[in-house]
Amino acid sequence: MSDLVRLDLHALHVELGARMVPFAGYDMPVQYPMGVLKEHLHCRAAAGLFDVSHMGQVILRPRQGAEALALAFEALMPVDVAGLAPGRQRYGLFTNAAGGILDDLMFANRDQDLFVVVNAACKAADIAHMAAHLAPAAEVIPVTDRALLALQGPQAGAVLARLVPGTAAMRFMDVGTFDSAWGSLWISRSGYTGEDGFEISVPRAGAEGLARALLADPAVAPIGLGARDSLRLEAGLCLYGHDIDTTTTPVQAGLAWAIQKVRRTGGARAGGFPGADIILRELHQGPARLRVGLRPEGRAPMREGTPLFAADGTPAGTVTSGGFGPSVEAPIAMGYVPAALSAPGTPLTGEVRGKRLPVTAAPLPFRPPTFKR
Amino acid sequence: MKYTKDHEWLRVEGDLVVVGITEHAATQLGDVVFVELPEVDAMVAKGDEICVIESVKAASDILAPLDGEIVAVNEKLAENPALVNEAPLRAWFFKMRITDLTELDDFLDEDEYAELIG
Numbered sequence: 001m002s003d004l005v006r007l008d009l010h011a012l013h014v015e016l017g018a019r020m021v022p023f024a025g026y027d028m029p030v031q032y033p034m035g036v037l038k039e040h041l042h043c044r045a046a047a048g049l050f051d052v053s054h055m056g057q058v059i060l061r062p063r064q065g066a067e068a069l070a071l072a073f074e075a076l077m078p079v080d081v082a083g084l085a086p087g088r089q090r091y092g093l094f095t096n097a098a099g100g101i102l103d104d105l106m107f108a109n110r111d112q113d114l115f116v117v118v119n120a121a122c123k124a125a126d127i128a129h130m131a132a133h134l135a136p137a138a139e140v141i142p143v144t145d146r147a148l149l150a151l152q153g154p155q156a157g158a159v160l161a162r163l164v165p166g167t168a169a170m171r172f173m174d175v176g177t178f179d180s181a182w183g184s185l186w187i188s189r190s191g192y193t194g195e196d197g198f199e200i201s202v203p204r205a206g207a208e209g210l211a212r213a214l215l216a217d218p219a220v221a222p223i224g225l226g227a228r229d230s231l232r233l234e235a236g237l238c239l240y241g242h243d244i245d246t247t248t249t250p251v252q253a254g255l256a257w258a259i260q261k262v263r264r265t266g267g268a269r270a271g272g273f274p275g276a277d278i279i280l281r282e283l284h285q286g287p288a289r290l291r292v293g294l295r296p297e298g299r300a301p302m303r304e305g306t307p308l309f310a311a312d313g314t315p316a317g318t319v320t321s322g323g324f325g326p327s328v329e330a331p332i333a334m335g336y337v338p339a340a341l342s343a344p345g346t347p348l349t350g351e352v353r354g355k356r357l358p359v360t361a362a363p364l365p366f367r368p369p370t371f372k373r
Numbered sequence: 374m375k376y377t378k379d380h381e382w383l384r385v386e387g388d389l390v391v392v393g394i395t396e397h398a399a400t401q402l403g404d405v406v407f408v409e410l411p412e413v414d415a416m417v418a419k420g421d422e423i424c425v426i427e428s429v430k431a432a433s434d435i436l437a438p439l440d441g442e443i444v445a446v447n448e449k450l451a452e453n454p455a456l457v458n459e460a461p462l463r464a465w466f467f468k469m470r471i472t473d474l475t476e477l478d479d480f481l482d483e484d485e486y487a488e489l490i491g
Contacts, residue, residue, distance in 0.1 A: 038404075226430060324406040324429055
C-alpha cells in the first residue's frame with residue numbers, strides 16, 4: 001500500500017466516506033456512501049464530481065513554431081492536429097507500427113502550446129514516447145503542479161457557471177483558461193460519461209477549495225471510479241487496457257471517426273503515422289473484427305473475459321467490458337466479434353459460469369450523449 | 374441466528390435452515406443487480422457454490438453451509454435483486470433441510486461474528 005500515490009484530495013475523499021482502492025498506482029475513491037448505482041444515476045440526473053488527478057497532464061511547448069509541433073504530433077497519431085483551431089480540443093490515439101493503440105488521449109490547441117491529457121496507467125510511457133519523438137519540435141513538459149477534476153451531468157453547466165461565469169459560453173470540446181479564487185483554471189467542456197460537463201485542471205493548492213465549492217452545490221455529489229466505469233460503458237466509450245490496447249487497431253475499435261479525412265488515403269496529409277499501412281487498408285477494406293455493443297438477454301451480467309460464440313457455436317471473440325447499466329436498467333457489455341457477426345441484432349451467446357446464454361450485438365452507445373454542441 | 378465465516382446468516386424455521394447474507398456482506402458487495410438461485414429439491418453438499426450474486430462491481434457466490442436438500446428459494450430476489458441491499462436480514466435466498474439441526478452449533482454466534490468483521 002505504501003507504494004500507492006495519494007491524491008491531493010485524499011483527506012476530502014476519506015471525509016466524504018469514500019472506499020479507497022488501488023488503481024494505476026494511485027489510491028483512488030471507488031465509491032462513496034451513496035453507492036455505485038445511485039452515484040451513476042445522480043450523475044445522469046444532476047451533476048457528479050470526479051477526482052481524475054491520476055491522469056497525466058502534459059504540455060507540448062513548440063520550439064520551432066506551432067506548425068512544426070502539429071506535424072510532429074501528427075507523426076504519432078492518425079489524427080488531424082494541424083487543423084485543430086485554437087481554443088478547441090480533440091480525441092487522439094497513439095498508434096504503433098502494427099496499427100495497435102498505445103494509448104488514447106485528449107489534446108487541446110491553446111495557441112501558445114498543446115495541452116494533452118493521457119491515461120494514468122500509460123502516463124510514463126506516453127511521456128517517454130512524446131519526448132523521444134517530438135524533439136526537436138517540442139519541449140514535453142509533464143504538469144505535476146495541478147490536480148484534475150471532472151464535473152459531469154446535466155446540471156454541470158449551471159453549477160460551474162455560478163462559480164466560473166465565463167464557462168457558460170463554452171460548447172462541447174471548447175477549452176479556455178479562467179481566473180478564479182482557486183488559481184488559473186484550464187477548463188475543457190468534455191468528459192468521459194456521455195454527459196455534458198467539464199474537465200478542470202486546477203493548481204494543487206486550489207484543488208480542495210474548488211472541490212468543496214463544487215460539492216457545496218446541492219446538485220453535485222462525489223462520484224467514484226465504480227460509477228465512472230458504468231457511465232462510460234453506457235456511453236460506449238473505450239477504457240484503455242480493456243477495450244483498446246496494442247492488439248486492437250482504431251478501425252477495429254470503432255474509432256475510425258477519430259481519423260479525419262485529411263489523414264486518410266487521398267487526404268492532404270494522408271498516412272505518415274505508425275501503422276498507417278495497416279490502418280488505412282482497414283479503413284478501405286473494412287476490419288476483420290469490430291468492437292460492438294452487447295445486450296445479454298437475461299439479467300446476468302457478462303463481464304470482461306466472457307467468451308462469445310456465434311449461433312452455430314463457433315468462437316466469436318470476447319467481452320472486453322461488461323456489467324450492469326444503471327440507466328439502461330439491464331446488463332450491457334462491449335466486445336470484439338468477426339465483422340460478419342457485428343451487425344446490430346446478430347444473435348450470439350456468451351459463456352457465463354459454464355452456461356451459454358443468449359446475447360445480441362447492439363449499436364453503441366447504449367445511451368445517446370447529451371453534449372452541448 | 375448463526376453466522377458463517379463467509380458472511381451468511383442462518384436462521385432456524387421449524388426443521389428448516391433459512392440462509393441469507395449479512396448486512397456487512399451486502400455493503401461490501403455493493404448494489405446487487407443479479408441473483409441466481411439454486412433449484413428446489415436439489416441435494417447440495419457443504420461448500421458447494423449454489424447461488425450467484427452479481428453486484429455492480431463483481432460476481433460472488435453463496436456456498437451451501439451444510440449438506441442438505443433445498444426446499445424453497447426466494448424468487449423475489451431474482452425479480453428484484455435490490456432487496457438484498459435494502460434489507461439483507463429479510464432477503465433470504467433459500468431454505469434447506471439438514472439431517473441434524475445441532476450441526477448449526479458449530480457456526481458463529483452474534484458476538485463471534487461481530488468480532489470477525491471488526
